[in-house]
Amino acid sequence: xxxxxxxxxxxxxxxxxxxxxxxxxxxxxxxxxxxxxxxxxxxxxxxxxxxxxxxxxxxxxxxxxxxxxxxxxxxxxxxxxxxxxxxxxxxxxxxxxxxxxxxxxxxxxxxxxxxxxxxxxxxxxxxxxxxxxxxxxxxxxxxxxxxxxxxxxxxxxxxxxxxxxxxxxxxxxxxxxxxxxxxxxxxxxxxxxxxxxxxxxxxxxxxxxxxxxxxxxxxxxxxxxxxxxxxxxxxxxxxxxxxxxxxxxxx
Numbered sequence: 262x263x264x265x266x267x268x269x270x271x272x273x274x275x276x277x278x279x280x281x282x283x284x285x286x287x288x289x290x291x292x293x294x295x296x297x298x299x300x301x302x303x304x305x306x307x308x309x310x311x312x313x314x315x316x317x318x319x320x321x322x323x324x325x326x327x328x329x330x331x332x333x334x335x336x337x338x339x340x341x342x343x344x345x346x347x348x349x350x351x352x353x354x355x356x357x358x359x360x361x362x363x364x365x366x367x368x369x370x371x372x373x374x375x376x377x378x379x380x381x382x383x384x385x386x387x388x389x390x391x392x393x394x395x396x397x398x399x400x401x402x403x404x405x406x407x408x409x410x411x412x413x414x415x416x417x418x419x420x421x422x423x424x425x426x427x428x429x430x431x432x433x434x435x436x437x438x439x440x441x442x443x444x445x446x447x448x449x450x451x452x453x454x455x456x457x458x459x460x461x462x463x464x465x466x467x468x469x470x471x472x473x474x475x476x477x478x479x480x481x482x483x484x485x486x487x488x489x490x491x492x493x494x495x496x497x498x499x500x501x502x503x504x505x506x507x508x509x510x511x512x
Contacts (some may be wrong), residue, residue, distance in 0.1 A: 269382050273470045274433050275334035277459045278311050279342070280437050281428055289409065293374055296405055300371035301425040303397060305329070307361035307392070311338040314355070319350045327366065329359045335387045375408040380390040384452040384477040388489070393491055411465030413478040416446035416453055424458075435463035443471065452477045 271278060290313075297304060302325075306315050309328035319326055332335050336358055343351055350392050357364075361375070362383055371395050383389050385428055400406055414420070429438045444455040452475055459470040 269472075269474055270332040271334050271457070271472055274457050274472045275311070275332065275338055275461050277428065277437060277439065277470070278335065278338060279313070279428055280298070281439065282430070283428060286313070289376060293376060293407065294318055296374075297324060298408055300405055302329060302371050303368070304399065305366075305370040305373045307373070307375045309339065309356070309380060310335045310377075310379070312342055312372070314344065314376045315354060316350070319348075319353050322354070323349070325353045325355070327355050327357065327370070329357045329364060330361050331358070331362055333358055362388040362395065364395055366399060369399055369404070370403050373400055373406045375403065377503075378409050378411050378476070380408050381410055381477045382475075384475045385466045386477075389477065390487060390490060393487065396493065400430055410479055410484070413451075413480065416448055420446065435461055437461055438498045443475070451479070451483070 265285075275414065293314055294317070304318065304324055304326045305316075306326055306328050309315050309330045310332075313326065315326045328339070330339065336356060337358060337390065343354060343356075346356060361379075375392075375396075380389065384393060396406055408493055424442045425442065427439045428447050429436065430457050431437075438460040440458045442458055443453070445454040447453075453476045454473055456473050457472045459468070461468040
């Protein structure tokens, strides 16, 4: 696997992340608010990025949010955006630079979220399990955990090298064009790599910024198997049987 960490931190392109104004970027926001309203207390968001979801939830619910994000480049944008919000929202959002697969906070939460396929930024299966273990340790009894992953497609020769334009917008005197270029697929380890390419056209001069992003993909059975591993670990730590768990589920 090529080095994925620097690319997944959006080292070169974080500053352009919020230019994406497609409807698909907004479609999930009310969904997360809906489930927030089924819970109480502070909310934990992992891989919060530039605050796209957290800021919206804070506006709609007035709740406190704890936001963990590994990329300081994304957090720089998040902090800058937060300054433009009312003081009560600024006070309700706590931003931490941290790893969603290795963190320990001093409280539990009724609502934990990992939006927009962010769980898949952990392209190593063991890290995914570690992340879900952290979620389990921080989720209160009867709490709600929501994460989003995409349905994999066919990653073959037709997929490789394909470039798709996500958006092309005007910002003052420059045009910004974002595209993704499919770079590599490992169908055994189940991860893909693509270039996040930003073209900035200003005064007849083109500047290009790129990050190589690595993302894990899961079939349905992959997720089921990971959850089975976590259940077995739970059983090892508790004086409880599979039958007792089944009886609790059936209730």
